[in-house]
Amino acid sequence: MRVEALVKRRKYSLIFFSILLVFTLASIIVTDFDVTKGFTCIPKAIVWSTKNFYPNADSLEKIPKILTKLKETVFLSVASTTVAAAFATFFALFGSHTTRINGFLSILIRGIASLFRNIPVVAWAMILLFSFGQSSLTGYFALFFVTLGFLTRAFMETIDETSKESVEALKAAGASYFQIIFQAVIPSSLPQMISWMLFMIETNIRSATLVGILTGTGIGFIFNLYYKSFQYNAASLVVVFIVITVFAIEFISNYVRRVIL
Amino acid sequence: MNLLEIKNLTKQYGAETLALSDVNFSVKEGEFISVIGPSGAGKSTLLRCINRMIDATSGEVIFDGVNVYDLDKKELRKLRTKIGMIFQHYNLVNRLTVIENVLHGRLGYKSTLAGILGRYSEEEKRQAFEIIEILGLSHQVYKRCDQLSGGQKQRVGIARALIQNPKMLLCDEPIASLDPNVSKVIMDHLKNISTKLGITCLVNLHQVDVAMNYSDRIIGINNGKVVYNGPPNLTPEQIYMIYGSEAGELIMDLGGKNAS
Ligand SMILES: Nc1ncnc2c1ncn2[C@@H]1O[C@H](COP(=O)(O)OP(=O)(O)O)[C@@H](O)[C@H]1O
Ligand SMILES: [Mg+2]
Numbered sequence: 438m439r440v441e442a443l444v445k446r447r448k449y450s451l452i453f454f455s456i457l458l459v460f461t462l463a464s465i466i467v468t469d470f471d472v473t474k475g476f477t478c479i480p481k482a483i484v485w486s487t488k489n490f491y492p493n494a495d496s497l498e499k500i501p502k503i504l505t506k507l508k509e510t511v512f513l514s515v516a517s518t519t520v521a522a523a524f525a526t527f528f529a530l531f532g533s534h535t536t537r538i539n540g541f542l543s544i545l546i547r548g549i550a551s552l553f554r555n556i557p558v559v560a561w562a563m564i565l566l567f568s569f570g571q572s573s574l575t576g577y578f579a580l581f582f583v584t585l586g587f588l589t590r591a592f593m594e595t596i597d598e599t600s601k602e603s604v605e606a607l608k609a610a611g612a613s614y615f616q617i618i619f620q621a622v623i624p625s626s627l628p629q630m631i632s633w634m635l636f637m638i639e640t641n642i643r644s645a646t647l648v649g650i651l652t653g654t655g656i657g658f659i660f661n662l663y664y665k666s667f668q669y670n671a672a673s674l675v676v677v678f679i680v681i682t683v684f685a686i687e688f689i690s691n692y693v694r695r696v697i698l
Numbered sequence: 699m700n701l702l703e704i705k706n707l708t709k710q711y712g713a714e715t716l717a718l719s720d721v722n723f724s725v726k727e728g729e730f731i732s733v734i735g736p737s738g739a740g741k742s743t744l745l746r747c748i749n750r751m752i753d754a755t756s757g758e759v760i761f762d763g764v765n766v767y768d769l770d771k772k773e774l775r776k777l778r779t780k781i782g783m784i785f786q787h788y789n790l791v792n793r794l795t796v797i798e799n800v801l802h803g804r805l806g807y808k809s810t811l812a813g814i815l816g817r818y819s820e821e822e823k824r825q826a827f828e829i830i831e832i833l834g835l836s837h838q839v840y841k842r843c844d845q846l847s848g849g850q851k852q853r854v855g856i857a858r859a860l861i862q863n864p865k866m867l868l869c870d871e872p873i874a875s876l877d878p879n880v881s882k883v884i885m886d887h888l889k890n891i892s893t894k895l896g897i898t899c900l901v902n903l904h905q906v907d908v909a910m911n912y913s914d915r916i917i918g919i920n921n922g923k924v925v926y927n928g929p930p931n932l933t934p935e936q937i938y939m940i941y942g943s944e945a946g947e948l949i950m951d952l953g954g955k956n957a958s
Contacts, residue, residue, distance in 0.1 A: 619815075620805065
C-alpha cells in the first residue's frame with residue numbers, strides 16, 4: 438500500500454516536471470530569449486554596478502531630500518496599513534465562520550476580500566491613476582485596497598483558528614454576541630492580528646517604493662528621477678536607504694512580535 | 699420528576715446525513731447518565747441539540763418544563779445559563795488566566811456592557827475562588843490557561859460551567875484527550891458534582907468501562923438511534939449491540955488490509 442503510494446507520487450512529480458520543462462522551452466521560444474546571452478550578461482552587470490552604482494561624496498548632499506521622501510513613503514505605508522486593518526477587523530468579524538451574523542454577508546465579504554487581494558498593487562495603482570492622477574492619494578488607495586483584501590482574509594483565518602472553540606463555550610454559557618467578541622475573540626486573536634498588520638507594513642514599504650515610481654511620489658519617485666538622469670551614485674544611495682529602512686522595520690516588528698506573542 | 703425530556707428528536711445534515719433519527723428519552727433530576735456509541739453515532743449532535751448549539755430538524759426538547767425550541771433568542775440565552783457545557787478540547791480562552799476563564803461562566807447573567815468590560819461583582823469573584831478551590835486549582839488562579847496541563851484545563855472548564863449555577867451539565871467526551879489517571883480525577887469530580895450538588899449530568903463517553911463505573915444509567919446510540927436505555931451493567935451482547943457496526947467495520951478494515 439505504501440510503496441504503491443510512493444510510486445504514484447513519483448509518477449506525478451515526473452509528469453509535473455515534464456510539463457514544467459515544456460512550458461519553459463515554449464516561453465524561451467515565444468519570447469526569443471537568448472539563454473546563453475542571458476547568463477553571460479550577469480558578470481557584465483556586476484562589473485557595471487561596481488563601477489557606477491555606489492554612493493560617493495557628492496551624493497551625500499542628497500541625504501536630506503532622500504530622507505524627506507523616505508519619510509513620506511514610510512508614513513504612506515503605515516497609514517494605509519493601519520486604516521485598512523481597522524476596516525479589515527470589521528469585515529473579518531462578519532466574514533469569519535465563527536463570528537458571522539449572516540451567511541450571505543459572509544460569502545460576500547469573502548468574495549470581495551479575495552478579489553481585492555488578488556489584484557496586484559501595481560494594477561490597483563494604474564486603475565486609480567485615472568481617478569486621482571499622479572498623487573500620493575493614488576498610492577495610498579492602491580496599498581489600502583490590497584491590504585484590506587489581504588488582512589480581511591488573514592484576520593478571518595486567525596479568528597476561526599484561534600477562537601472557534603472558546604466562542605462555542607461562551608455561546609453555550611449564554612453570553613451575547615458582543616460579550617463573546619470582547620471576552621473570547623479579541624483576546625485570542627489580537628496578537629496574531631497585530632503580527633499580520635506588522636507583516637503588511639513591511640510588505641507595503643516595499644510596494645510603496647514600486648508604486649511611487651508609477652505615481653511620482655515618495656522614495657520610488659526620487660530613485661526613478663536620479664536613475665533616469667544618470668545620477669547613479671545618488672540612486673544607489675536611495676537603494677541603501679530603502680534596504681536600511683526595510684531591515685529596521687523588520688527588526689522593530691520582530692521585537693514587537695516577541696513581546697506580544 | 700423529569701428535568702429533561704426528549705421527544706422524537708431528529709437531526710438531518712444536508713440531504714443525506716441523518717445524524718439523529720427519532721430519539722426519545724427522559725432524564726430525572728440528579729441522574730448521572732452516560733451516552734455511549736461508536737464515533738459518528740450522533741452523540742455530539744444529540745448534546746448540542748439540547749441547548750440548541752445545533753438546531754434539530756424536528757422534535758421537542760423539554761428542559762425544566764420549557765420547550766427549548768419555543769424560545770426566542772433572549773430566552774434561549776437565559777436557558778443556556780442553566781445548562782453548563784464541558785468539551786473534549788476544554789474550549790478555554792487560552793491567553794487569559796484561570797480566574798478570567800472561570801468568570802466567563804457568569805456572562806449569561808450580565809448586561810452586555812458589564813460583560814464586554816469584564817466587570818464582575820465581589821460575590822461572583824468570591825464564588826469563583828470557592829469553586830476553583832474545590833477543584834484544586836488554587837495555585838493556578840492567575841496562571842494563563844496555555845500554561846496548564848490537560849487535566850487542569852478540564853478542571854477550569856468544569857469550574858466555568860459550575861459558576862453558572864446550572865441545573866444540568868452536558869459533557870461531550872470530557873476525558874477523550876486525557877490519560878487514564880487524569881481521566882479518573884475528572885470523572886470523580888463530575889460524579890461528585892452530581893451526588894453532592896444534585897446537578898444532573900449527561901456525559902458522552904467513548905470508554906464503556908468508565909460509563910459502566912460511574913453512571914446511574916446508560917444510553918447507547920448507534921447510527922442516530924437509541925439502541926439501549928437502561929442500567930449501567932452491560933452484558934457483552936449489549937455492548938456488541940451498541941458498537942455493532944463499528945466492530946463490523948473494524949473487521950472489514952482488517953480484511954481489506956490483508957487482501958491488498
Ligand atoms: N456540521 C456537520 N455537517 C454535516 N454532517 C455532520 C456535521 N456534524 C456532524 N455530522 C455528521 O453527523 C453524524 C453524527 O456526528 P456526531 O454527532 O459528531 O457523532 P459522534 O459525536 O457520536 O461522534 C456523523 O455522520 C457526522 O459525520
Ligand atoms: Mg463527538
